[in-house]
Amino acid sequence: MSELRVTSLTKSFDGQPVLHGVDLSVERGTLLALLGPSGSGKTTLLRVLCGFERADAGTVEIDGVRVVGPGIHVPSEARRIGYVPQEGALFPHLSVADNIVFGLPRQQRRARYRVDELLALVGLPAAYGDRPPQALSGGQQQRVALARALAPSPSLVMLDEPFSSLDAALRIETREAVTNALAATGATAVLVTHDQAEALSLGNEVAVLWRGRLVQTDSPEAVYRRPVSRELASFVGDAVIVPGSIDSRNAKQVICEFGILPIARAVAASDVDVMIRPEQIRIVADHRLNGDGVQAVVEKVVFYGHDASVMLRSLTGARGVQIRVAGHSHPRVGERIALSVEGDVVAYPRE
Amino acid sequence: MSDVVKAVGVSALPEPRSRKRAPRGLLVAAGLCALLVLMPLAFTVYRAVTFGWDDAIELIFRPLVGELLINTLSITVSATLVSAVVGTAAAWFIERTRLPGRRLWAALTVAPLAMPAFITSYAWVSLSLDLQDFAGALLVISTAYFPLVYLPVAAALRGMDPALEESARSLGCGRVGVFVRVVLPQLRPALLGGMLLVALGVLSEFGAFTLLRFRTFTTQIYAEYRTSFDSSGASVFACILIAMCLFCLALEMRVRGGARYERVDRGVRRAALRYELGVWRWAVVGAFVVLAIVTLGVPIGMIGFWLTQSGAAAITPAEVSPELLLESTLSSIGYGCAAAVVTTLACVPLAFLLVRFPSRIATTFERIVFLAQGLPSLVVALAIVSLAVHALRPLYQSAELLVVAYAILFLPLALVTVRAAFTQAQPRLEETARSLGLSWRETVQRVLLPLAGPGLGAGATMVFISVVTELNSTLLLSPSGTRTLATQVWIDTSTLAFAAAAPYAALLVGISLAASIALFTLLGRSAVAGRAAVLKEGLQAGSPPDK
Numbered sequence: 001m002s003e004l005r006v007t008s009l010t011k012s013f014d015g016q017p018v019l020h021g022v023d024l025s026v027e028r029g030t031l032l033a034l035l036g037p038s039g040s041g042k043t044t045l046l047r048v049l050c051g052f053e054r055a056d057a058g059t060v061e062i063d064g065v066r067v068v069g070p071g072i073h074v075p076s077e078a079r080r081i082g083y084v085p086q087e088g089a090l091f092p093h094l095s096v097a098d099n100i101v102f103g104l105p106r107q108q109r110r111a112r113y114r115v116d117e118l119l120a121l122v123g124l125p126a127a128y129g130d131r132p133p134q135a136l137s138g139g140q141q142q143r144v145a146l147a148r149a150l151a152p153s154p155s156l157v158m159l160d161e162p163f164s165s166l167d168a169a170l171r172i173e174t175r176e177a178v179t180n181a182l183a184a185t186g187a188t189a190v191l192v193t194h195d196q197a198e199a200l201s202l203g204n205e206v207a208v209l210w211r212g213r214l215v216q217t218d219s220p221e222a223v224y225r226r227p228v229s230r231e232l233a234s235f236v237g238d239a240v241i242v243p244g245s246i247d248s249r250n251a252k253q254v255i256c257e258f259g260i261l262p263i264a265r266a267v268a269a270s271d272v273d274v275m276i277r278p279e280q281i282r283i284v285a286d287h288r289l290n291g292d293g294v295q296a297v298v299e300k301v302v303f304y305g306h307d308a309s310v311m312l313r314s315l316t317g318a319r320g321v322q323i324r325v326a327g328h329s330h331p332r333v334g335e336r337i338a339l340s341v342e343g344d345v346v347a348y349p350r351e
Numbered sequence: 352m353s354d355v356v357k358a359v360g361v362s363a364l365p366e367p368r369s370r371k372r373a374p375r376g377l378l379v380a381a382g383l384c385a386l387l388v389l390m391p392l393a394f395t396v397y398r399a400v401t402f403g404w405d406d407a408i409e410l411i412f413r414p415l416v417g418e419l420l421i422n423t424l425s426i427t428v429s430a431t432l433v434s435a436v437v438g439t440a441a442a443w444f445i446e447r448t449r450l451p452g453r454r455l456w457a458a459l460t461v462a463p464l465a466m467p468a469f470i471t472s473y474a475w476v477s478l479s480l481d482l483q484d485f486a487g488a489l490l491v492i493s494t495a496y497f498p499l500v501y502l503p504v505a506a507a508l509r510g511m512d513p514a515l516e517e518s519a520r521s522l523g524c525g526r527v528g529v530f531v532r533v534v535l536p537q538l539r540p541a542l543l544g545g546m547l548l549v550a551l552g553v554l555s556e557f558g559a560f561t562l563l564r565f566r567t568f569t570t571q572i573y574a575e576y577r578t579s580f581d582s583s584g585a586s587v588f589a590c591i592l593i594a595m596c597l598f599c600l601a602l603e604m605r606v607r608g609g610a611r612y613e614r615v616d617r618g619v620r621r622a623a624l625r626y627e628l629g630v631w632r633w634a635v636v637g638a639f640v641v642l643a644i645v646t647l648g649v650p651i652g653m654i655g656f657w658l659t660q661s662g663a664a665a666i667t668p669a670e671v672s673p674e675l676l677l678e679s680t681l682s683s684i685g686y687g688c689a690a691a692v693v694t695t696l697a698c699v700p701l702a703f704l705l706v707r708f709p710s711r712i713a714t715t716f717e718r719i720v721f722l723a724q725g726l727p728s729l730v731v732a733l734a735i736v737s738l739a740v741h742a743l744r745p746l747y748q749s750a751e752l753l754v755v756a757y758a759i760l761f762l763p764l765a766l767v768t769v770r771a772a773f774t775q776a777q778p779r780l781e782e783t784a785r786s787l788g789l790s791w792r793e794t795v796q797r798v799l800l801p802l803a804g805p806g807l808g809a810g811a812t813m814v815f816i817s818v819v820t821e822l823n824s825t826l827l828l829s830p831s832g833t834r835t836l837a838t839q840v841w842i843d844t845s846t847l848a849f850a851a852a853a854p855y856a857a858l859l860v861g862i863s864l865a866a867s868i869a870l871f872t873l874l875g876r877s878a879v880a881g882r883a884a885v886l887k888e889g890l891q892a893g894s895p896p897d898k
Contacts, residue, residue, distance in 0.1 A: 052517050076520035077528075083521035089514035093536040102532075103522025145518075152523060 003028045003188040004049070004156055009058030009068070011041075011048055018044045020212045021058065026156075026205075031182060031189045033203025033220075035196060037235060041212040042192050046160055049190070050083050051076035063155040082149030082157040082187070087165050088141035090133035096144050097129035103152040118147040121184060123177040138166050139174035146178055150185055157182065157189040163198065175202065196236050200224060208232060224277075226264050230348050233275045240281065240321050244274040244347065254347050257316050258294050261345045269349035276345045281323040283331065284338040294339045296321070298331045312339070373708035380700035385716040387697075388723045388759050391734035395593070398586035398737060407587050415571075423567040423595070426488055426560075427553045433493040434549045438500025439542060441642065444635055446508040448626045456639045457505070461498050463646045465863045467820040468495035469558030470856050471646075473840060474653035476562055477849040488565040494646040495559070496552050500545035507541035508534075513624045526626075547603040554596055555727030558822040562844055568592045569729050569823075576733060576827070586737075589730040596725045654860065657853035671851050679834040680858055686750075686825075686835060687818040687862075690757035691811040694765045697758050698810075702769040707778065717766070724763045731760055732824035753828045757818050764817060765810040772806020812870045820863050836862075 008021040018041045026032045036042040047053045049060060051067070051074065060068035062081065067074040076083075090099050100118055101109045116126040122143035133141060142162050149157055162178065163171045179202055182189050193199050199206050200220040207217040216228045227233040230241060244256030246267065254263050256274045258281070263274075299320065300311035308330040312321045323339075331337050399407070410416075444450050445457050463471075472491045475482045482490065511534065519533045557569040568588055575585040628635055701720065704713045723731065735756050739747040746752045776799050784794045822837045829838060836859040843852035 050517070050521055052520070075525075076517070077523045077525055079521070080523075081521055083518060085514040085518055087514075089512055089518050091515060091519075091533060091536075093539075102519065103524075148518070148522070158521075 003063055004190065005059075005061040006049070007059050009045070009048065009060065010056045011044055011053065012056060013044075018212050019048070019055075022209070022212075022214050024207055024214060024217065026188055026190060028188050029186045030204040031179070031191060031202060033199035033206045034190055034192045034209060035199035035203075035206055035223075035236075036194060036209035038194055040209045042194075042209045043160065045209065046158055046190070046192050050081055050158055051079050080152070080154045080156070082146075082152070082154035084142070084145045084149050084157065084159040084162050086161050087138070088133075088145035088162075090136075090141055090144055090148075092133060094133075095129065096131050096133060096136070099133060099144055100129075100148045100151050102148060114151065118151055119144075121150070122147045122181045137170065139170040139177075142166070142174050143177055143181075146181060150181070150187065155188065157187045159189060159191045161192055161194070164193070164195070200236075208236075225344070226346055227275075230273060230275065233346065238278050238322070238324075240276045240278055240323070242274050242276070242319070242321070243350065244272050246270045246272060246347065254345065257314055257319075258339065258341045261341055263347045264344040265346065267347045267349055271350045272347040273350050274345050274347055276341055278322060278324045280342050280345070281321070282340055282342055283323075283325060284340050296337055296339055298333050298335045298337060301330055301333055303327065303330065312337075314339070373704055373710065373713070377700050377704050377708070378712070381704045381713065381716050384697050384701045384762065385719040387755070388720050388762055390738065391731045391759060392593075392722065392726060394738050395586055395589050395730060395734045398734075399590040402584075402587055410584055410587055411591070419566060419568050419571055422485075422565065423554065426485065426492065426565070426567065427550050427595075429489055430492040430496060430553050431546050431549045433489065434497040434500045435542060435546050437493065437642070438497045438545060439504050439538070441497075441639070442501050442505035442508055444639070446505050447624065448628050448635070449632075450628065450635060450639075451632065452636070456643075459639075459643045459647060460501050462864070462867075463495055464498045465816070465820075465867045466495065466647075466650060466860055467558070467822065467837070467863075468492060468556055469562060469822055469837075469841060469844075470654075470820075470860060471495050471650045472559035472562045473844045473849070473852060473856060474650035476844070477653055477657060477852075478649065483564045485565065488560060488563045490645075491559050491563060492553055492556060496549045497646075499548040499552065500542065503541040503545045504538055507538050511537060516624055543603050543606055547599055550599045551596055551725060554592060554599070555729060555823075557727075557729050558841060562841075568595075569727060572729055572733065576736075585733055589727075589733060592727055592730060593725075596727065600725055651860070654853050654856045657850045658857060660850045660853075671854050675834060675839070676854055676858070679836050679839045679855060680862075682833055683819050683835040683837065683859070684862070686753065686757070687815040689750075689754050690761070690818045691815040693754055694758040694761050694814045695769060695807055695811045698762055698766040698769050699807075702766055702773050705770055706773040720766055721763050723759060727823075728760050728821070729823040729827075732756060732827040735759070735824070736827055748828070748830045750830055750833070753825070753830070756824045756828050757814070757821070760821070760824060761814045761817050765814050768806055768810035768813065769803075772803040772810070775806065776802035809870060812866055816863055816866045816870075819859065819866070 004024070004026040006022055006024040008023060009019055010017065010021055011019040022045060024032075034042050034045065044053065048055045048068070054073055055068050057070075058068065059066060059070075062079060065074075066072055067079050090096075091102065094102065096119075097112050097115045098109075100115050101112055104113055112129070115129050119126055119128055124140060124143055124147075128136070128140070128144075133144065136144065145162075146157075146159075159178070163175055166174055175198070191199075191202060200223070203220055205217060206220050206223045208215050208223060210229075210232065215232060216223055218226075224236055227236050230239075233239040233241070242256050242258065244254045246263075246269070247253035247255055247260060248270075251266055252262060253260050254272060254274050258274075258276065261274070261276075295315040296312040297315065298310060299313050302309045302311075305327050307324050307327045310323050310325055310330060312323060313319070314321060325331070441456075441460050445453050445460065450456065468491060471494060472487075475487060475491055481487075515533055515537075516529050519529045524532060555569060556567075557573060560567050560570050561573070568591060572585045572588045572592070575588065579585075698720075701713075701716055705717055735752065736747075739752055743752075780798055780802070781794050784798045785791075789797060820837065822841055825835055825837055826841065829835065836855045839855040840852045840859060843849070843855070
């Protein structure tokens with residue numbers, strides 16, 4: 001059963017459409033990552049779902065109850081949504097414990113109901129309850145904000161770019177704590193982010209919002225391996241795009257400068273653009289033999305440590321191609337190497 | 352306002368590497384500045400102490416003192432409460448609702464600050480003599496002082512993170528719940544700071560109470576001064592008044608408590624939430640119209656009315672002489688400019704010391720200067736008079752002494768602005784300029800002055816406005832024969848020659864408004880709001896920091 005169901009939701013600001021008929025459903029107990037570049041409307045979608053903005057048309061059902069619809073706008077406080085804003089937004093005048101129990105009835109507030117339990121859930125010691133929020137690091141504030149959102153046992157938790165303001169090390173740690181807490185409570189959650197790695201690694205499902213439209217809702221693997229458009233392919237990760245044509249004898253193959261490659265999904269056109277992920281392209285050990293390997297010259301190497309980015313010029317295609325290799329064995333500039341492609345590639349009709 | 356506060360906030364955290372030793376000359380200059388401010392307070396206390404215990408008790412335990420105490424306390428408490436309610440309501444409607452014409456109402460709500468209370472009281476008294484006594488005093492004082500609550504509360508509302516209110520909504524709080532449990536607690540420091548400013552203003556108000564025939568400690572101090580010129584009795588009353596001011600300061604500090612209100616996060620905020628007023632919209636607009644009429648319309652209207660009347664139409668007939676009008680205008684502007692320059696220059700060494708060489712002694716000097724802010728200007732003026740009579744006879748009733756008195760009174764005002772200005776001119780920039788081959792002199796000319804200049808100008812303008820609208824020390828200290836616009840209004844109004852007072856009042860309000868508008872257009876909202884920020888900052892500098 002789905003916990004959140006959104007149908008043809010539209011919203012515009014001052015005549016400028018921001019959401020065009022968004023359809024979305026999230027299954028109970030799963031985490032949906034809502035991914036989109038800035039300006040795609042993802043924050044607006046979240047704010048409409050939370051009830052901070054009114055939708056122009058469409059419906060929203062939470063836990064089977066319609067909260068948005070023709071003539072219906074249930075106010076935020078009656079929607080039972082746990083909202084974790086960017087940077088936490090802890091109440092500066094209240095202690096950590098008082099922040100956590102803020103959404104509970106008065107008696108439970110007095111008794112500091114479940115404060116220790118919730119602090120433990122988000123991986124903070126119980127002693128933190130008496131601290132002022134100013135004494136916490138950014139990651140700890142995010143965890144308290146999650147504990148505060150979870151305290152009234154909401155049917156749905158919304159997280160608005162919760163990790164974007166944290167530095168790299170803190171981000172990984174906080175992500176871990178947040179996903180563990182969400183999994184432990186079995187909460188249904190929607191995580192808004194513009195960071196594709198975050199969306200792919202955290203989401204049970206990833207929904208991509210592109211210029212106000214949901215263009216793809218799929219498993220993280222599918223969104224990365226088979227993105228529905230070229231633009232999306234480049235947004236979700238690095239992409240090598242080369243021209244090619246569909247094999248006239250076998251419609252499941254494409255011919256391009258990297259040879260004859262299997263495609264993940266059949267396309268109607270014959271002239272296509274072929275999308276290959278850089279890590280699919282491998283350097284073949286010996287370039288002297290091997291007819292199916294593509295010959296290339298190394299033009300530039302940028303070394304990052306764990307891996308290296310290698311700029312190549314293929315001898316047949318005459319265009320630059322960037323691939324990624326492991327850091328311990330990268331080729332030298334000027335070296336001639338042979339390449340092969342592993343796995344399926346994606347073909348898009350050429351425009 | 353937020354800009355000024357922000358800049359000041361930065362200076363409160365000196366970079367550890369700038370802990371160099373201050374040049375001795377700078378320390379001495381800053382110390383002299385602090386000493387100058389300390390002098391009147393020390394002298395008043397000294398006078399009161401030497402008065403003799405028995406005489407003091409005889410003077411204090413009189414029915415008259417009881418009446419003064421009741422009057423002073425009742426007007427202070429009620430005017431502070433009225434200002435708190437009106438100021439907070441105005442701020443909330445302007446900052447948090449989609450009120451039609453918000454910018455206009457915001458400007459009209461701040462504008463009464465440019466009009467001193469003795470001008471407002473002149474307008475009301477000349478409208479009807481029934482407006483005297485408590486009710487009239489409450490009306491006049493509240494309309495003159497409520498912007499001091501409005502400004503900090505509006506700034507706090509503007510600066511509040513909307514995510515806090517949204518979080519509260521998502522946690523099940525309704526609109527009223529959000530206001531009571533989230534908004535109001537966070538307004539507390541701003542609201543209390545504003546109320547403190549009103550209370551201190553009311554305690555030291557003198558001109559308005561005299562015109563309204565409402566007796567308080569200040570009017571009594573002046574009366575004592577008039578009867579015996581160099582009166583220790585006045586010093587005793589002054590000490591009671593100082594004690595009341597200190598009590599207010601302590602009360603505010605205690606109620607504000609140790610709670611922390613600074614924002615938790617550092618990210619970019621969205622604009623604050625605004626509520627729809629719906630059908631109530633026009634009722635609220637109506638309330639703002641009434642407020643504008645009461646605070647601005649009546650005073651300006653009455654001045655306009657008396658301008659058109661011949662001198663004989665007033666209760667006391669008196670004609671205006673154009674020569675006297677010109678003379679008093681010139682002397683008002685002259686004193687304003689002289690005091691602006693002297694005050695700004697006087698606080699440059701201390702401001703520079705605070706920004707560049709932060710140390711315990713620099714902070715001590717700063718607190719001493721801000722102490723003056725808590726002292727009623729009448730008390731300061733009185734102390735300077737006595738001091739001049741006793742120790743500096745040749746300076747008594749000289750123009751120089753009056754300028755020094757203005758400098759003592761308005762040093763805190765200038766100090767905060769000038770310090771903020773120097774904070775903007777970071778040493779890094781000067782170092783960069785020096786590395787690019789500029790000499791010391793060129794660096795000052797091409798880097799320090801362009802960066803700090805606007806702040807210095809703003810400080811000087813604020814002092815100018817304050818001097819032009821100042822009455823107490825001008826009355827006590829101006830050289831005999833010198834007339835300023837403020838003293839002319841006061842003389843004519845206290846003899847009920849309303850028509851004669853009108854041109855002086857019109858010119859005074861005009862100059863003050865023009866300077867305020869110049870300040871506003873030159874430096875934006877932060878500048879005008881800065882006056883309140885400065886006062887508040889000054890008061891809090893004396894209290895222990897929040898952390």
